[in-house]
Amino acid sequence: MQGLELLDGVIRELEQTLAPLQKQIWQWSPQNVWPSSGENELVMRSEAAYELGAAGLSSVCCSCVTADAALAGEDRVELYGPDLAQITQDTPYARITLLQTRTFDSDDEAYRTAKELELVKYGVFPRGFMIRSSAVSGREQVRVAKSALRQGISFETVGGLFIRKLRENPAVLHARVLFVTDPAADYAALGALCKKSEQIVQALNHILDGLDLDCAHCEMKPLCDEVEGMKELHRKKLKIAKS
């Protein structure tokens, strides 16, 4: 992978932001996953114990791909904050997925795969865990059913279901699913980093489209001024196209 290597810096910053918090880690086992309902399931407000990332509270969701095994080279679930059984009321929430993918022959293939993997979340349906995602705001809200809590739902098993779905894509070598529920977490910083990762992928798309190198008139300029390597990548792409 070439262009998507620019996401490695974002992954490191996400880890630094979470570093002050206590965490629990579970290695993934295909046998230890929460059952899927197989389709979008409606959990009514009256059936829900609480909502993660409810309206008025912080809610962050994104995924980042990397080829670096040091950043995402293990299948595991991480939790920063209380687990589902300990939560008693609506709470702030973040779910961040870090994926180690195989290396790609071209940036186009890497970009296409990154976009494809972003959509996997719409195909994961943990029973009694109703996910509502907004591509526009980047928020993810989850209604957790009282019945699921009685049956023993946990972030370990819900994350396990995400990993099982992600691992169905042959480009994915490993997946780390991070859940954050600690009220003390810096959700604003996590949200800003998630936004930055989306913008990098978006800028990569512009660059791959053969856009002229005209930074002064480009809407991506603030991002490219900040993220080391963007301008070099654009120059390199144009040089290859002209050769």
Ligand code: SF4
């Ligand atoms: S390098 Fe310049 S032209 Fe290319 S995407 Fe970034 S700001 Fe735009």
